[in-house]
Amino acid sequence: MDILSNLLIGAESALSMANLFYCLIGVLLGTAIGVLPGLGPTTTIAMLLPLTAGLPAESAMIMLAGIYYGSQYGGSTTAILINLPGETTSLVTALDGYEMAKRGKAGRALAAAAIGSFVAGTIATLIIALFAPPLAALALSFGTPEYFSLLVLGLVSSIVLAHGSLFHAVAMVLLGLLLGMVGTDVNSGIARYTFGIPELSDGIGFVPLAMGMFGIGEIIANLEHETSRQTLVKKVNGLLPTREDLVRMTAPVLRGTVLGSVLGLLPGGGMLLASFASYSLEKKVSRNRAEFGHGAIEGVAGPEAANNAGAQTSFIPMLTLGIPANSVMALMIGAMIIQGIQPGPSVMTEQPGLFWGLVVSMWVGNLMLVVLNLPLIGIWVKMISIPYHFLFPAIILFCAIGAYSLSNSTFDIYLTAVFGIAGYVLRKLDAEPAPMLLAFILSPMLEEYLRRALLVSHGDPSVFVTRPVSATLLFIAAALMVAVFLPVLRRNRKLAFQDAD
Structure with missing residues (x-):
């Protein structure tokens, strides 16, 4: 009954x-952003954060949240039509979705992605x-x-599941912790790491x-790799799957939902991992395994269900513990802080309308995605062909306006530019900035x-190791670090011996 009454509170809000x-x-914004390769929910939410300051928290x-899971759906459109995923989580969808489009089944592939996402989103919301x-x-x-200890475990998990070099991930976490300490110390009232710049006395925005x-x-990184994009089809027909398609989709969607719901809880790349895991599982258990890589509808429905379920359940640690599972959740925590809400378990009791309204809105948003996006597929097809050099000036202008409008400070514009250059340099060094953002949020x-x-x-x-729960969390964190670094250390040691020989 408690769940029912809570959902009624959420329905009243949502x-x-x-x-x-x-x-x-x-x-709609999320789908449009997901359709445009090179942009993503992290970039979009980061740009829209200043606008949310003037809105009610709910x-x-x-x-x-709609931008986030909408972009998961939108990324599948470009993956299917032009073999260029708008989102990394749609990489797997491109394997069979594009092959289906080449065989004139683009509409059925898009429908499979939409239905799989809706079913997974509904179950994940429950x-x-x-x-x-x-x-x-x-x-x-x-x-x-x-x-x-829980926050330490969250930081370690972001290192373990980060893409690229583990040492880069550790460096990014340490950098994020340092940046989070800039400003005035609460206890002593002394400014630290501000280098005499008054605007930094309140910390880095x-x-x-x-x-x-x-x-x-x-x-900046996308401008280096802009290519002309040609859609495979100018008009998409046949948006209703056949009865055979529905039969073949059912089990993969359910299995993908289970995988995504579990792996979406993991910090880092849980959704991407869920998509790959779903595809690998379907390739092993499907009766049509010979079709995989050549246009199997299971290879579209399963991974799409997995990544959408993962997108939904990644809200659980953010809403209940105040720990972000990925960079988008870190931005969501930032949005809550801008609204004056302290993330953590108290949100459910102090802001029930916000918490349960957000949960119910996920189901409403997934229904909107199915009802609206399939009829609007023609618009998304046209958007794919927009050259990126027409988009980036408007995006940069929007970023500058957003940075200035939040506190009416030109210093924030300069700071945005500095971090923009830093972000580009980090990408060139193959250092993923997401762990840094998580550490920056968690540092205070x-x-x-x-x-x-x-x-x-x-x-x-010793208080951290004498209390059972704290000691267990720290032990898990230490075990994860040892497990992930041992292979690297062994490989480096082997290479060192080979060089010596």
Whole structure:
């Protein structure tokens, strides 16, 4: 009954005319962004953060969430039509979706992606409603040592699941922690790491950092690789799957939903991992395994269900624990902070309309995606052909306006430009900036819980290992670090011996 009453609270919030409008704007923007290769939800949400400051908290979060899971759907359109995924999570969809399009089945492939995403989104929303409350109740029983250890585990997990070099990931986390410490120390009132710049006394703004790293940096990188994009089909027909298609899709969609729901909880690349895992599983268990790579509808429906389910369940650690599972969730936490809301388990009790309204809006948004996006496929096809050099000046202008409007400070524009250049350099060095953003968000909380725990224990650091839950979380974090670094160290040692010989 508690879940039913909570969902009724959420329905009252999500089904208001204002929030339905913002949900619609979110899913349409998300689909459009997902369709355009080179842009993504991280870049878009980073650019739109300043706009959310003037919206009610519920409307802002509902719109940003719609952008997120809408982009997961939109990325499949370019993957199927031009073999160029708009989102990394749609990489797997391109394998069989593009082959189906080449055989004149583009409409059926797009329908499979849409239906798979809707079913997975619906089930994942129910999972959030069922499992988020007990997880939040457990988190409310945590003390400061447990919260510190939990945040450490979150940072370690982001290192383990980051793309590219592990040493780069560690460096990015340390850089994020340092950037999060810039500003005035709460206890002593002394400015630190400000280098005498008065504008930094309140710390580095989250919006300039996010827009620079993920907005400007991404734009500069995309300009290097702009290519002419030709759609495979100018007009898409046959948007209804056949009965045989539905039979072949059912089991892959359900299996993909289960995989995505579990892996979406993992910090880092849970959704991408879910897509690949779903494709690999279907390739092994399908009766039509010979068709994989040549246009198997299971290879479209399963991964699309997995990545959409992962996108939904990644909200669970963000909403209940205040720990982001990926860079988009870090931005969502930033949006909550801008709204004056402290992320964590208290959100469910202090802001029930926000929490449950966001949950119910996910189902509403997924329904909107199915009802609206298939009829609008012609518009998305035309958008794919827009040259990127026409888009980037408007995007940069929008970033500059957003950076200035939040606090009416030109310094924030300069800061955005500096972080934009830094983001581009990091990409050239194959250093993924996402772990840095997660560390930047968690740094103030990590420091706060560390100080509180040491204050309560009178400076005794053993408090982190003498409390069972805290010790278990730290042990898991240490085990993950050892497990992921041992192969690297062994390989480096082997290469060193070979060089010596």
